[in-house]
Amino acid sequence: MVTTNALAEIASLIGEPARAAMLQALMDGRALTAGELSRVAAITPQTASGHLAQLAASGLIAVTAQGRHRYHRLAGPQVARLLESMMLVAVGRQIKPPRTGPRDEAMRRARTCYDHFAGRLGVGLAEAMMTQGWIEIGEEAAMLTSAGSDRLKQAGIPLPDIIRTPRRATPLCSLCLDWSERRPHIAGVLGAALCAHALAENWVRRQPGSRALEITPKGTRSFRDIFCIEA
Amino acid sequence: MVTTNALAEIASLIGEPARAAMLQALMDGRALTAGELSRVAAITPQTASGHLAQLAASGLIAVTAQGRHRYHRLAGPQVARLLESMMLVAVGRQIKPPRTGPRDEAMRRARTCYDHFAGRLGVGLAEAMMTQGWIEIGEEAAMLTSAGSDRLKQAGIPLPDIIRTPRRATPLCSLCLDWSERRPHIAGVLGAALCAHALAENWVRRQPGSRALEITPKGTRSFRDIFCIEA
DNA sequence: CAGATGTTACGGTCGGCACCGAACGATCAT
Protein backbone atom coordinates (compact mmCIF):
# COMPACT_ATOMS: atom_id res chain seq x y z
CA MET A 1 0.00 0.00 0.00
CA VAL A 2 1.16 3.44 -0.77
CA THR A 3 -1.09 5.38 1.46
CA THR A 4 -1.28 3.98 4.96
CA ASN A 5 1.10 6.52 6.37
CA ALA A 6 0.34 9.26 3.91
CA LEU A 7 -3.31 9.11 4.93
CA ALA A 8 -2.48 9.62 8.58
CA GLU A 9 -0.08 12.39 7.71
CA ILE A 10 -2.65 14.37 5.80
CA ALA A 11 -5.25 13.85 8.46
CA SER A 12 -3.00 14.84 11.32
CA LEU A 13 -2.12 18.02 9.47
CA ILE A 14 -5.79 18.94 9.37
CA GLY A 15 -6.27 17.62 12.87
CA GLU A 16 -4.50 20.48 14.57
CA PRO A 17 -7.09 23.11 15.62
CA ALA A 18 -5.05 26.08 14.44
CA ARG A 19 -4.37 24.53 11.06
CA ALA A 20 -7.96 23.44 10.74
CA ALA A 21 -9.14 26.98 11.37
CA MET A 22 -6.80 28.34 8.72
CA LEU A 23 -7.85 25.75 6.17
CA GLN A 24 -11.45 26.51 6.89
CA ALA A 25 -10.80 30.18 6.34
CA LEU A 26 -9.39 29.32 2.93
CA MET A 27 -12.52 27.40 1.99
CA ASP A 28 -13.93 30.38 0.13
CA GLY A 29 -11.33 29.83 -2.54
CA ARG A 30 -9.49 33.08 -2.02
CA ALA A 31 -5.84 33.51 -1.12
CA LEU A 32 -4.94 34.99 2.26
CA THR A 33 -1.68 36.17 3.79
CA ALA A 34 0.00 34.47 6.70
CA GLY A 35 -0.83 37.40 8.94
CA GLU A 36 -4.53 37.21 8.23
CA LEU A 37 -4.49 33.50 8.79
CA SER A 38 -2.65 33.84 12.08
CA ARG A 39 -5.38 36.16 13.32
CA VAL A 40 -8.06 33.75 12.19
CA ALA A 41 -6.44 30.94 14.15
CA ALA A 42 -5.70 33.18 17.16
CA ILE A 43 -2.00 32.35 17.28
CA THR A 44 1.19 34.33 16.82
CA PRO A 45 2.46 34.94 13.30
CA GLN A 46 5.54 32.79 13.88
CA THR A 47 3.50 29.77 14.81
CA ALA A 48 1.14 30.32 11.92
CA SER A 49 4.05 30.56 9.54
CA GLY A 50 5.34 27.22 10.71
CA HIS A 51 1.97 25.62 10.22
CA LEU A 52 1.61 27.09 6.77
CA ALA A 53 5.02 25.81 5.78
CA GLN A 54 3.94 22.31 6.76
CA LEU A 55 0.69 22.59 4.87
CA ALA A 56 2.48 23.82 1.78
CA ALA A 57 5.12 21.10 2.00
CA SER A 58 2.37 18.51 2.09
CA GLY A 59 0.62 19.96 -0.89
CA LEU A 60 -2.56 20.95 0.90
CA ILE A 61 -2.10 24.63 0.16
CA ALA A 62 -0.28 26.51 -2.54
CA VAL A 63 1.71 29.67 -1.97
CA THR A 64 2.43 32.55 -4.29
CA ALA A 65 4.80 35.29 -3.24
CA GLN A 66 3.80 38.81 -4.20
CA GLY A 67 5.91 41.66 -2.92
CA ARG A 68 6.23 41.39 0.80
CA HIS A 69 3.10 39.31 1.03
CA ARG A 70 2.77 35.60 0.58
CA TYR A 71 -0.64 34.50 -0.47
CA HIS A 72 -1.86 31.11 0.63
CA ARG A 73 -4.74 29.28 -0.98
CA LEU A 74 -6.05 25.74 -1.09
CA ALA A 75 -4.05 23.59 -3.45
CA GLY A 76 -7.10 22.64 -5.50
CA PRO A 77 -10.71 21.54 -5.63
CA GLN A 78 -9.85 18.14 -4.26
CA VAL A 79 -8.66 19.65 -1.02
CA ALA A 80 -11.87 21.65 -0.79
CA ARG A 81 -13.84 18.49 -1.40
CA LEU A 82 -11.93 16.76 1.33
CA LEU A 83 -12.69 19.49 3.83
CA GLU A 84 -16.31 19.63 2.79
CA SER A 85 -16.83 15.90 3.24
CA MET A 86 -15.16 16.20 6.59
CA MET A 87 -17.61 18.87 7.68
CA LEU A 88 -20.42 16.67 6.54
CA VAL A 89 -19.25 13.83 8.74
CA ALA A 90 -18.63 16.23 11.60
CA VAL A 91 -22.14 17.63 11.36
CA GLY A 92 -23.83 14.27 11.01
CA ARG A 93 -22.08 13.27 14.17
CA GLN A 94 -23.53 15.77 16.56
CA ILE A 95 -26.83 15.12 18.25
CA LYS A 96 -28.38 18.50 18.76
CA PRO A 97 -27.61 21.58 16.71
CA PRO A 98 -26.04 24.15 19.04
CA ARG A 99 -27.03 27.77 19.31
CA THR A 100 -27.28 29.50 15.98
CA GLY A 101 -25.85 32.96 16.37
CA PRO A 102 -26.41 35.79 13.90
CA ARG A 103 -23.09 35.08 12.28
CA ASP A 104 -24.13 31.50 11.84
CA GLU A 105 -27.43 32.61 10.36
CA ALA A 106 -25.65 34.57 7.63
CA MET A 107 -23.63 31.48 6.77
CA ARG A 108 -26.72 29.33 6.56
CA ARG A 109 -28.43 31.83 4.33
CA ALA A 110 -25.78 32.03 1.62
CA ARG A 111 -22.11 31.24 1.47
CA THR A 112 -19.44 30.02 -0.89
CA CYS A 113 -18.20 26.47 -0.88
CA TYR A 114 -14.80 26.88 -2.52
CA ASP A 115 -16.08 27.92 -5.95
CA HIS A 116 -19.85 27.52 -5.82
CA PHE A 117 -22.89 28.47 -3.75
CA ALA A 118 -24.01 26.75 -0.60
CA GLY A 119 -26.51 27.40 2.15
CA ARG A 120 -30.17 28.10 1.51
CA LEU A 121 -29.28 30.01 -1.66
CA GLY A 122 -27.36 27.08 -3.12
CA VAL A 123 -29.96 24.52 -2.18
CA GLY A 124 -32.77 26.75 -3.41
CA LEU A 125 -31.10 27.28 -6.77
CA ALA A 126 -30.65 23.57 -7.25
CA GLU A 127 -34.24 22.86 -6.37
CA ALA A 128 -35.61 25.62 -8.59
CA MET A 129 -33.58 24.51 -11.57
CA MET A 130 -34.79 21.00 -11.07
CA THR A 131 -38.50 21.83 -10.82
CA GLN A 132 -38.23 23.83 -14.00
CA GLY A 133 -36.52 21.02 -15.83
CA TRP A 134 -33.21 22.74 -16.39
CA ILE A 135 -31.32 20.05 -14.59
CA GLU A 136 -32.11 16.53 -13.59
CA ILE A 137 -31.00 15.48 -10.17
CA GLY A 138 -30.05 11.97 -9.30
CA GLU A 139 -28.83 10.60 -6.06
CA GLU A 140 -25.27 11.67 -6.41
CA ALA A 141 -25.06 13.74 -9.54
CA ALA A 142 -27.01 16.19 -11.62
CA MET A 143 -27.23 16.81 -15.31
CA LEU A 144 -27.83 19.94 -17.30
CA THR A 145 -30.59 19.49 -19.83
CA SER A 146 -30.56 21.20 -23.21
CA ALA A 147 -33.48 23.34 -22.05
CA GLY A 148 -31.45 24.45 -19.06
CA SER A 149 -28.45 25.16 -21.21
CA ASP A 150 -30.55 27.30 -23.54
CA ARG A 151 -32.18 29.19 -20.70
CA LEU A 152 -28.90 30.01 -19.00
CA LYS A 153 -27.37 31.15 -22.24
CA GLN A 154 -30.41 33.31 -22.84
CA ALA A 155 -30.04 34.84 -19.38
CA GLY A 156 -26.51 35.83 -20.25
CA ILE A 157 -24.77 33.44 -17.93
CA PRO A 158 -21.60 32.26 -19.62
CA LEU A 159 -20.94 28.56 -19.48
CA PRO A 160 -17.66 26.83 -20.25
CA ASP A 161 -17.45 25.14 -23.63
CA ILE A 162 -17.72 21.66 -22.25
CA ILE A 163 -21.17 22.41 -20.91
CA ARG A 164 -22.36 24.62 -23.74
CA THR A 165 -21.92 22.20 -26.58
CA PRO A 166 -25.07 20.15 -26.29
CA ARG A 167 -24.02 16.66 -27.24
CA ARG A 168 -27.29 15.19 -26.05
CA ALA A 169 -27.02 15.94 -22.35
CA THR A 170 -24.14 16.90 -20.16
CA PRO A 171 -23.68 15.23 -16.80
CA LEU A 172 -21.27 17.83 -15.67
CA CYS A 173 -22.58 19.26 -12.46
CA SER A 174 -21.80 17.15 -9.48
CA LEU A 175 -23.79 17.47 -6.32
CA CYS A 176 -22.41 18.54 -3.00
CA LEU A 177 -24.33 17.71 0.14
CA ASP A 178 -24.89 20.91 2.06
CA TRP A 179 -23.74 20.57 5.66
CA SER A 180 -26.18 23.14 6.98
CA GLU A 181 -29.23 22.23 4.91
CA ARG A 182 -28.55 18.52 4.54
CA ARG A 183 -29.76 18.71 0.97
CA PRO A 184 -27.74 18.75 -2.23
CA HIS A 185 -26.58 21.89 -3.98
CA ILE A 186 -24.93 22.31 -7.34
CA ALA A 187 -21.16 22.07 -7.45
CA GLY A 188 -18.85 21.17 -10.30
CA VAL A 189 -18.31 23.20 -13.41
CA LEU A 190 -21.86 24.51 -13.53
CA GLY A 191 -21.78 25.59 -9.89
CA ALA A 192 -18.52 27.43 -10.40
CA ALA A 193 -19.87 29.21 -13.48
CA LEU A 194 -23.00 30.35 -11.66
CA CYS A 195 -21.05 31.63 -8.68
CA ALA A 196 -18.48 33.43 -10.79
CA HIS A 197 -21.16 35.16 -12.82
CA ALA A 198 -23.12 36.19 -9.72
CA LEU A 199 -20.03 37.73 -8.19
CA ALA A 200 -19.08 39.50 -11.38
CA GLU A 201 -22.58 40.92 -11.81
CA ASN A 202 -22.70 41.96 -8.18
CA TRP A 203 -25.67 39.77 -7.38
CA VAL A 204 -23.89 38.76 -4.21
CA ARG A 205 -21.08 40.34 -2.21
CA ARG A 206 -18.52 38.64 -0.05
CA GLN A 207 -18.70 39.49 3.63
CA PRO A 208 -15.31 40.59 4.96
CA GLY A 209 -13.64 37.86 6.95
CA SER A 210 -16.23 35.21 6.33
CA ARG A 211 -17.48 32.82 3.74
CA ALA A 212 -20.96 34.26 4.11
CA LEU A 213 -22.47 36.16 1.19
CA GLU A 214 -24.70 39.18 1.18
CA ILE A 215 -27.39 39.12 -1.50
CA THR A 216 -27.76 42.54 -3.13
CA PRO A 217 -31.11 43.97 -4.27
CA LYS A 218 -29.96 43.44 -7.82
CA GLY A 219 -29.24 39.85 -6.96
CA THR A 220 -32.63 39.40 -5.35
CA ARG A 221 -34.25 40.60 -8.58
CA SER A 222 -32.08 38.45 -10.78
CA PHE A 223 -32.62 35.34 -8.75
CA ARG A 224 -36.36 35.96 -8.87
CA ASP A 225 -36.51 36.81 -12.57
CA ILE A 226 -34.21 34.09 -13.84
CA PHE A 227 -34.60 31.28 -11.35
CA CYS A 228 -37.98 32.14 -9.80
CA ILE A 229 -36.74 31.92 -6.24
CA GLU A 230 -37.05 34.37 -3.38
CA ALA A 231 -33.54 34.63 -2.02
CA MET B 1 -19.65 28.34 13.05
CA VAL B 2 -20.53 24.89 14.15
CA THR B 3 -17.62 23.02 12.82
CA THR B 4 -14.27 24.66 13.51
CA ASN B 5 -13.44 22.36 16.38
CA ALA B 6 -15.43 19.43 15.15
CA LEU B 7 -13.43 19.46 11.95
CA ALA B 8 -10.14 19.26 13.79
CA GLU B 9 -11.50 16.58 16.05
CA ILE B 10 -12.50 14.33 13.19
CA ALA B 11 -9.23 14.90 11.39
CA SER B 12 -7.06 14.25 14.41
CA LEU B 13 -8.90 11.00 14.97
CA ILE B 14 -7.95 9.86 11.50
CA GLY B 15 -4.52 11.40 11.88
CA GLU B 16 -3.20 8.77 14.24
CA PRO B 17 -1.36 6.07 12.23
CA ALA B 18 -2.89 3.13 14.09
CA ARG B 19 -6.41 4.49 13.73
CA ALA B 20 -5.79 5.34 10.10
CA ALA B 21 -4.68 1.80 9.42
CA MET B 22 -7.79 0.39 11.04
CA LEU B 23 -10.08 2.72 9.15
CA GLN B 24 -8.36 1.83 5.94
CA ALA B 25 -8.86 -1.85 6.68
CA LEU B 26 -12.57 -1.14 7.04
CA MET B 27 -12.70 0.51 3.64
CA ASP B 28 -13.93 -2.66 1.98
CA GLY B 29 -17.26 -2.20 3.70
CA ARG B 30 -17.08 -5.28 5.86
CA ALA B 31 -17.18 -5.46 9.64
CA LEU B 32 -14.10 -6.63 11.50
CA THR B 33 -13.48 -7.59 15.11
CA ALA B 34 -11.32 -5.61 17.48
CA GLY B 35 -8.70 -8.33 17.46
CA GLU B 36 -8.38 -8.35 13.69
CA LEU B 37 -8.09 -4.61 13.66
CA SER B 38 -5.43 -4.62 16.35
CA ARG B 39 -3.35 -6.97 14.21
CA VAL B 40 -3.85 -4.81 11.17
CA ALA B 41 -2.55 -1.80 13.02
CA ALA B 42 0.26 -3.78 14.68
CA ILE B 43 -0.66 -2.73 18.19
CA THR B 44 -1.81 -4.56 21.30
CA PRO B 45 -5.51 -5.29 21.72
CA GLN B 46 -5.79 -2.90 24.67
CA THR B 47 -4.56 0.02 22.66
CA ALA B 48 -6.76 -0.87 19.75
CA SER B 49 -9.75 -1.09 22.02
CA GLY B 50 -9.16 2.44 23.22
CA HIS B 51 -8.85 3.72 19.67
CA LEU B 52 -11.99 1.94 18.56
CA ALA B 53 -13.92 3.38 21.47
CA GLN B 54 -12.91 6.87 20.38
CA LEU B 55 -13.83 6.23 16.78
CA ALA B 56 -17.20 4.87 17.78
CA ALA B 57 -17.88 7.75 20.15
CA SER B 58 -17.20 10.18 17.34
CA GLY B 59 -19.49 8.41 14.96
CA LEU B 60 -16.85 7.38 12.47
CA ILE B 61 -17.46 3.69 12.99
CA ALA B 62 -20.45 1.68 14.15
CA VAL B 63 -20.23 -1.30 16.46
CA THR B 64 -22.47 -4.34 16.77
CA ALA B 65 -21.89 -6.85 19.53
CA GLN B 66 -22.34 -10.50 18.62
CA GLY B 67 -21.49 -13.09 21.19
CA ARG B 68 -18.00 -12.47 22.46
CA HIS B 69 -17.09 -10.60 19.34
CA ARG B 70 -17.68 -6.96 18.59
CA TYR B 71 -17.87 -6.14 14.95
CA HIS B 72 -16.71 -2.73 13.79
CA ARG B 73 -17.59 -1.17 10.46
CA LEU B 74 -17.53 2.28 8.92
CA ALA B 75 -20.48 4.36 10.03
CA GLY B 76 -21.63 4.98 6.46
CA PRO B 77 -20.80 5.86 2.89
CA GLN B 78 -19.93 9.41 3.85
CA VAL B 79 -17.06 8.21 5.98
CA ALA B 80 -15.84 6.05 3.11
CA ARG B 81 -16.04 9.05 0.82
CA LEU B 82 -14.07 11.10 3.27
CA LEU B 83 -11.30 8.53 3.44
CA GLU B 84 -11.27 8.09 -0.30
CA SER B 85 -10.90 11.80 -0.96
CA MET B 86 -8.13 11.87 1.60
CA MET B 87 -6.26 9.14 -0.23
CA LEU B 88 -6.65 11.09 -3.41
CA VAL B 89 -5.05 14.15 -1.89
CA ALA B 90 -2.36 12.01 -0.30
CA VAL B 91 -1.51 10.40 -3.61
CA GLY B 92 -1.52 13.60 -5.60
CA ARG B 93 0.94 14.94 -3.09
CA GLN B 94 3.76 12.50 -3.59
CA ILE B 95 6.31 13.06 -6.27
CA LYS B 96 7.47 9.65 -7.28
CA PRO B 97 5.46 6.49 -6.88
CA PRO B 98 7.36 4.22 -4.50
CA ARG B 99 8.14 0.56 -5.07
CA THR B 100 5.12 -1.44 -6.09
CA GLY B 101 5.26 -4.76 -4.33
CA PRO B 102 3.24 -7.81 -5.38
CA ARG B 103 0.64 -7.04 -2.75
CA ASP B 104 0.37 -3.56 -4.15
CA GLU B 105 0.01 -4.95 -7.65
CA ALA B 106 -3.03 -7.00 -6.61
CA MET B 107 -4.60 -3.87 -5.18
CA ARG B 108 -3.99 -1.91 -8.35
CA ARG B 109 -5.46 -4.67 -10.44
CA ALA B 110 -8.82 -4.90 -8.71
CA ARG B 111 -10.13 -3.91 -5.32
CA THR B 112 -13.25 -2.73 -3.59
CA CYS B 113 -13.79 0.87 -2.68
CA TYR B 114 -16.36 0.54 0.11
CA ASP B 115 -19.19 -0.81 -2.05
CA HIS B 116 -17.93 -0.61 -5.62
CA PHE B 117 -14.99 -1.57 -7.84
CA ALA B 118 -11.74 0.31 -8.08
CA GLY B 119 -8.35 -0.27 -9.60
CA ARG B 120 -7.80 -1.25 -13.22
CA LEU B 121 -10.98 -3.32 -13.17
CA GLY B 122 -13.11 -0.39 -12.01
CA VAL B 123 -11.53 2.07 -14.39
CA GLY B 124 -11.75 -0.40 -17.26
CA LEU B 125 -15.41 -1.07 -16.64
CA ALA B 126 -16.19 2.62 -16.65
CA GLU B 127 -14.28 3.16 -19.86
CA ALA B 128 -15.84 0.18 -21.61
CA MET B 129 -19.35 1.20 -20.67
CA MET B 130 -18.67 4.67 -21.95
CA THR B 131 -17.25 3.64 -25.31
CA GLN B 132 -20.27 1.42 -25.87
CA GLY B 133 -22.66 4.19 -25.01
CA TRP B 134 -24.13 2.62 -21.91
CA ILE B 135 -23.13 5.56 -19.77
CA GLU B 136 -22.12 9.09 -20.50
CA ILE B 137 -19.27 10.43 -18.47
CA GLY B 138 -18.90 14.05 -17.59
CA GLU B 139 -16.26 15.71 -15.54
CA GLU B 140 -17.62 14.82 -12.16
CA ALA B 141 -20.58 12.56 -12.78
CA ALA B 142 -21.82 9.87 -15.07
CA MET B 143 -25.23 8.98 -16.36
CA LEU B 144 -26.76 5.66 -17.30
CA THR B 145 -28.36 5.77 -20.72
CA SER B 146 -31.49 3.83 -21.58
CA ALA B 147 -29.38 1.62 -23.84
CA GLY B 148 -27.10 0.85 -20.92
CA SER B 149 -30.02 0.16 -18.66
CA ASP B 150 -31.47 -2.28 -21.20
CA ARG B 151 -28.19 -4.06 -21.74
CA LEU B 152 -27.55 -4.54 -18.05
CA LYS B 153 -31.04 -5.83 -17.50
CA GLN B 154 -30.57 -8.21 -20.39
CA ALA B 155 -27.32 -9.44 -18.89
CA GLY B 156 -29.17 -10.30 -15.70
CA ILE B 157 -27.62 -7.66 -13.54
CA PRO B 158 -30.28 -6.43 -11.12
CA LEU B 159 -30.52 -2.68 -10.75
CA PRO B 160 -32.35 -0.83 -8.00
CA ASP B 161 -35.70 0.61 -8.94
CA ILE B 162 -34.48 4.17 -9.06
CA ILE B 163 -32.15 3.34 -11.88
CA ARG B 164 -34.35 0.88 -13.69
CA THR B 165 -37.29 3.17 -14.34
CA PRO B 166 -36.11 5.04 -17.39
CA ARG B 167 -37.49 8.53 -16.98
CA ARG B 168 -35.45 9.84 -19.85
CA ALA B 169 -32.00 9.32 -18.40
CA THR B 170 -30.74 8.67 -14.95
CA PRO B 171 -27.79 10.60 -13.60
CA LEU B 172 -27.33 8.24 -10.75
CA CYS B 173 -23.81 6.97 -10.91
CA SER B 174 -21.34 9.35 -9.40
CA LEU B 175 -17.72 9.15 -10.32
CA CYS B 176 -14.93 8.41 -7.93
CA LEU B 177 -11.41 9.34 -8.91
CA ASP B 178 -9.25 6.26 -8.60
CA TRP B 179 -6.21 6.90 -6.45
CA SER B 180 -4.07 4.31 -8.16
CA GLU B 181 -5.16 4.88 -11.75
CA ARG B 182 -5.90 8.60 -11.51
CA ARG B 183 -8.92 8.09 -13.73
CA PRO B 184 -12.57 7.93 -12.75
CA HIS B 185 -14.42 4.75 -11.93
CA ILE B 186 -18.09 4.18 -11.33
CA ALA B 187 -19.36 4.63 -7.80
CA GLY B 188 -22.81 5.44 -6.55
CA VAL B 189 -25.84 3.23 -6.81
CA LEU B 190 -24.80 1.71 -10.12
CA GLY B 191 -21.31 0.92 -8.85
CA ALA B 192 -22.69 -0.77 -5.77
CA ALA B 193 -25.12 -2.83 -7.85
CA LEU B 194 -22.36 -4.02 -10.18
CA CYS B 195 -20.07 -4.96 -7.34
CA ALA B 196 -22.77 -6.78 -5.39
CA HIS B 197 -23.79 -8.79 -8.43
CA ALA B 198 -20.20 -9.70 -9.28
CA LEU B 199 -19.59 -10.94 -5.74
CA ALA B 200 -22.85 -12.89 -5.67
CA GLU B 201 -22.13 -14.53 -9.02
CA ASN B 202 -18.58 -15.32 -7.97
CA TRP B 203 -17.03 -13.25 -10.72
CA VAL B 204 -14.60 -11.92 -8.15
CA ARG B 205 -13.47 -13.20 -4.77
CA ARG B 206 -12.26 -11.19 -1.82
CA GLN B 207 -8.66 -11.78 -0.84
CA PRO B 208 -8.34 -12.59 2.85
CA GLY B 209 -7.07 -9.66 4.84
CA SER B 210 -7.05 -7.19 2.00
CA ARG B 211 -9.28 -5.08 -0.14
CA ALA B 212 -7.82 -6.68 -3.23
CA LEU B 213 -10.04 -8.86 -5.40
CA GLU B 214 -9.22 -11.99 -7.29
CA ILE B 215 -10.95 -12.29 -10.65
CA THR B 216 -12.21 -15.83 -11.21
CA PRO B 217 -12.19 -17.53 -14.64
CA LYS B 218 -15.96 -17.19 -14.65
CA GLY B 219 -15.53 -13.50 -13.97
CA THR B 220 -12.99 -13.13 -16.74
CA ARG B 221 -15.49 -14.67 -19.17
CA SER B 222 -18.36 -12.54 -17.92
CA PHE B 223 -16.43 -9.31 -18.07
CA ARG B 224 -15.37 -10.16 -21.61
CA ASP B 225 -18.80 -11.28 -22.80
CA ILE B 226 -20.84 -8.53 -21.21
CA PHE B 227 -18.49 -5.58 -21.04
CA CYS B 228 -15.95 -6.53 -23.71
CA ILE B 229 -12.95 -5.98 -21.50
CA GLU B 230 -10.02 -8.25 -20.73
CA ALA B 231 -9.77 -8.19 -16.96
C1' DC C 1 18.42 55.56 4.79
C1' DA C 2 15.18 54.62 8.62
C1' DG C 3 10.90 52.77 10.02
C1' DA C 4 7.05 49.67 9.41
C1' DT C 5 5.20 45.36 8.11
C1' DG C 6 5.45 40.63 7.13
C1' DT C 7 7.94 36.17 7.28
C1' DT C 8 11.38 32.74 8.81
C1' DA C 9 14.80 30.46 12.13
C1' DC C 10 16.17 28.71 16.76
C1' DG C 11 15.88 27.11 21.66
C1' DG C 12 13.31 25.85 25.53
C1' DT C 13 9.04 24.71 28.04
C1' DC C 14 5.01 22.11 28.72
C1' DG C 15 0.80 19.55 27.94
C1' DG C 16 -1.40 15.83 25.75
C1' DC C 17 -1.69 11.25 24.19
C1' DA C 18 -0.18 6.74 22.39
C1' DC C 19 1.68 2.74 24.27
C1' DC C 20 2.20 -1.37 27.16
C1' DG C 21 1.73 -4.51 31.39
C1' DA C 22 -1.36 -6.28 34.43
C1' DA C 23 -5.75 -7.26 36.01
C1' DC C 24 -10.80 -7.74 35.48
C1' DG C 25 -15.51 -9.08 32.76
C1' DA C 26 -17.92 -11.71 29.26
C1' DT C 27 -18.71 -15.39 26.41
C1' DC C 28 -18.10 -20.01 24.53
C1' DA C 29 -16.25 -24.96 24.78
C1' DT C 30 -15.43 -29.22 27.28
Add this chain to the structure above:
DNA sequence: ATGATCGTTCGGTGCCGACCGTAACATCTG
Protein backbone atom coordinates in the same frame (compact mmCIF):
# COMPACT_ATOMS: atom_id res chain seq x y z
C1' DA D 1 -17.08 -25.90 37.08
C1' DT D 2 -12.62 -24.94 34.35
C1' DG D 3 -9.97 -23.45 30.88
C1' DA D 4 -9.66 -20.66 26.72
C1' DT D 5 -10.52 -16.71 23.89
C1' DC D 6 -11.99 -12.02 23.27
C1' DG D 7 -12.52 -7.56 24.92
C1' DT D 8 -12.12 -3.64 28.09
C1' DT D 9 -10.30 -0.80 32.19
C1' DC D 10 -6.54 1.23 34.92
C1' DG D 11 -1.95 3.20 36.08
C1' DG D 12 2.39 4.65 34.74
C1' DT D 13 6.01 5.82 31.34
C1' DG D 14 7.80 8.25 27.58
C1' DC D 15 7.77 10.77 23.33
C1' DC D 16 6.15 14.02 20.01
C1' DG D 17 4.75 18.48 18.80
C1' DA D 18 2.46 23.04 19.55
C1' DC D 19 3.52 27.25 21.51
C1' DC D 20 5.97 31.57 22.46
C1' DG D 21 10.19 34.27 23.31
C1' DT D 22 13.95 36.43 20.88
C1' DA D 23 16.18 37.50 16.81
C1' DA D 24 17.34 37.77 12.02
C1' DC D 25 15.89 38.53 7.14
C1' DA D 26 13.09 40.43 3.17
C1' DT D 27 10.19 43.95 1.19
C1' DC D 28 7.69 48.16 0.68
C1' DT D 29 7.02 53.21 2.22
C1' DG D 30 8.40 57.96 3.60
